[in-house]
Amino acid sequence: AQSVTQLDSQVPVFEEAPVELRCNYSSSVSVYLFWYVQYPNQGLQLLLKYLSGSTLVKGINGFEAEFNKSQTSFHLRKPSVHISDTAEYFCAVSRGLSGGSNYKLTFGKGTLLTVNP
Amino acid sequence: DSGVTQTPKHLITATGQRVTLRCSPRSGDLSVYWYQQSLDQGLQFLIQYYNGEERAKGNILERFSAQQFPDLHSELNLSSLELGDSALYFCASSGREQFFGPGTRLTVL
Numbered sequence: 001a002q003s004v005t006q007l008d009s010q011v012p013v014f015e016e017a018p019v020e021l022r023c024n025y026s027s028s029v030s031v032y033l034f035w036y037v038q039y040p041n042q043g044l045q046l047l048l049k050y051l052s053g054s055t056l057v058k059g060i061n062g063f064e065a066e067f068n069k070s071q072t073s074f075h076l077r078k079p080s081v082h083i084s085d086t087a088e089y090f091c092a093v094s095r096g097l098s099g100g101s102n103y104k105l106t107f108g109k110g111t112l113l114t115v116n117p
Numbered sequence: 118d119s120g121v122t123q124t125p126k127h128l129i130t131a132t133g134q135r136v137t138l139r140c141s142p143r144s145g146d147l148s149v150y151w152y153q154q155s156l157d158q159g160l161q162f163l164i165q166y167y168n169g170e171e172r173a174k175g176n177i178l179e180r181f182s183a184q185q186f187p188d189l190h191s192e193l194n195l196s197s198l199e200l201g202d203s204a205l206y207f208c209a210s211s212g213r214e215q216f217f218g219p220g221t222r223l224t225v226l
Contacts, residue, residue: 044217059218
């Protein structure tokens with residue numbers, strides 16, 4: 001079974017400042033890793049994913065994340081945030097290379113990013 | 118727009134009632150996953166169907182059931198509703214990379 005820990009439930013930052021949202025996972029098998037964003041009263045939008053290959057992945061809206069297998073982490077970063085980045089961010093993990101068709105996601109509890117002017 | 122559709126958008130009902138939530142996956146996707154998002158439990162996987170067959174089960178109550186039809190749309194049936202069933206219900210489709218629908222907000226009064 002997999003589990004995900006998002007270390008910060010809330011992160012307030014000022015506009016144009018850099019931000020890092022932390023995510024650690026636990027799994028006994030290989031994994032796929034994801035970050036989703038949820039704006040108020042909306043669904044989940046995929047920001048970026050790590051399936052294989054380069055450990056530094058780039059996503060939409062200027063976000064990037066780095067997969068660190070030894071530290072079992074997948075932290076999300078953005079060098080300069082905007083007011084419009086205010087949202088809840090979810091880290092998620094699924095079993096990788098399952099050999100089947102079950103890629104159910106296990107989510108962290110979310111981090112509320114608030115960008116202040 | 119993820120290409121995944123869900124209806125209805127909102128549902129208000131009373132305790133003890135039964136409701137059906139509907140999901141249409143992206144064109145060509147065979148898998149449908151259902152998730153529940155609530156304040157106390159967060160986002161939880163409920164059940165997965167793949168090409169009409171149940172493939173995986175998560176924290177789904179016995180009062181809840183689902184099915185996937187030949188046209189690949191899926192329905193989640195919730196019965197004997199309780200106040201604690203109030204939540205956002207999402208479906209997602211595709212495989213390794215999941216695309217989520219806009220969700221159905223269920224309110225049980």
